[in-house]
Amino acid sequence: MKKNSNIPIFIPELACPHQCVFCNQEKISGTNSIPQPADVKDIAERYLETIPENRTIDIAFFGGSFTGQSVDLQEQYLKEAFRFVKNERVSGIRLSTRPDYINEPILELLKKYSVTTIELGAQSTSQVVLNESERRHSFEDIRNASNLICENGFELGLQMMIGLPGDSYERSIQTANDIVSLGARNTRIYPAIVVKDTALEKLYHEGRYTPLTLEEAVEWTKHIVHIFEKNNVSILRMGLHPSDELVIGKSLIAGPFHPSFKEMVMTQIWKELIDMELQSIDSNFSNNIKITVSDKQIHYAIGYRQTNREQLVSRGYNVRFERNPSFSQYQLNIG
Numbered sequence: 151m152k153k154n155s156n157i158p159i160f161i162p163e164l165a166c167p168h169q170c171v172f173c174n175q176e177k178i179s180g181t182n183s184i185p186q187p188a189d190v191k192d193i194a195e196r197y198l199e200t201i202p203e204n205r206t207i208d209i210a211f212f213g214g215s216f217t218g219q220s221v222d223l224q225e226q227y228l229k230e231a232f233r234f235v236k237n238e239r240v241s242g243i244r245l246s247t248r249p250d251y252i253n254e255p256i257l258e259l260l261k262k263y264s265v266t267t268i269e270l271g272a273q274s275t276s277q278v279v280l281n282e283s284e285r286r287h288s289f290e291d292i293r294n295a296s297n298l299i300c301e302n303g304f305e306l307g308l309q310m311m312i313g314l315p316g317d318s319y320e321r322s323i324q325t326a327n328d329i330v331s332l333g334a335r336n337t338r339i340y341p342a343i344v345v346k347d348t349a350l351e352k353l354y355h356e357g358r359y360t361p362l363t364l365e366e367a368v369e370w371t372k373h374i375v376h377i378f379e380k381n382n383v384s385i386l387r388m389g390l391h392p393s394d395e396l397v398i399g400k401s402l403i404a405g406p407f408h409p410s411f412k413e414m415v416m417t418q419i420w421k422e423l424i425d426m427e428l429q430s431i432d433s434n435f436s437n438n439i440k441i442t443v444s445d446k447q448i449h450y451a452i453g454y455r456q457t458n459r460e461q462l463v464s465r466g467y468n469v470r471f472e473r474n475p476s477f478s479q480y481q482l483n484i485g
């Protein structure tokens with residue numbers, strides 16, 4: 151299967167009717183200029199020069215609430231992107247939007263311009279969390295929009311956040327299970343962080359909101375990953391993309407942001423797998439062990455900053471990791 155690349159066109163908060171408590175798109179994305187429809191061509195051309203051959207390519211309108219804009223403006227953006235679909239330089243268009251900005255006429259418009267995937271910022275399926283985060287839409291909105299998207303033949307993506315106001319481990323697990331049963335084919339998992347100039351920043355300073363610790367966020371995500379992988383929902387992202395604003399700490403007030411968040415989650419998944427395998431083998435087994443895993447997983451098996459390797463060494467193992475390109479994702483051999 152060919153790898154997919156996106157040409158991201160970030161349209162921050164263009165159509166948002168209000169500000170969700172956690173959101174300051176400008177700070178998170180590191181951009182404050184909104185690309186106009188006429189800019190789509192140049193952006194796409196620029197990206198096309200850098201994308202390796204043999205990939206499927208989508209033009210992706212991210213951020214904000216694409217379908218909340220006027221029909222006229224949506225059409226202007228879509229027309230520009232559709233030129234690249236028509237001349238077969240990209241295979242489709244994807245976009246993200248709010249669950250309450252989906253209805254039949256909107257989907258008809260998106261079909262006309264070859265939109266293939268619609269990602270909804272669901273964030274949570276708990277009404278408590280939705281209310282406390284001031285999303286101003288309901289779980290019913292998420293359910294209705296998901297059904298409409300699937301019935302109309304689009305690929306559905308549902309993004310979730312963990313650790314929002316009112317969230318709990320159980321609620322986030324329920325959200326992941328709901329995302330599966332609503333028919334999502336892909337997802338993104340974002341731990342909530344406190345960003346400068348948001349309502350959440352105020353709540354945090356008033357002591358009315360406590361973000362997850364990094365350890366909690368990794369632990370919750372580990373369990374959520376199991377749910378999605380078991381149900382073939384592909385995880386497009388874990389953790390926020392590190393914009394310069396966030397990385398150099400200008401906008402991050404508090405919370406479980408880490409540029410290597412995914413690696414930390416995968417490290418924990420592999421720690422568990424290795425420990426289980428060690429428990430199942432003979433207790434008289436020599437302490438000289440060789441752990442064989444697939445090429446793609448070896449750095450996760452060794453662990454973020456080698457933590458899995460070091461932990462095994464501290465338990466008395468003389469450990470060596472080896473790669474086997476024919477191994478499947480979580481295949482593991484200890485010998």
Ligand code: SF4
Binds near residue numbers: 163166168170173213
């Ligand atoms: S709907 Fe999305 S983009 Fe708009 S304020 Fe809320 S989180 Fe931000």
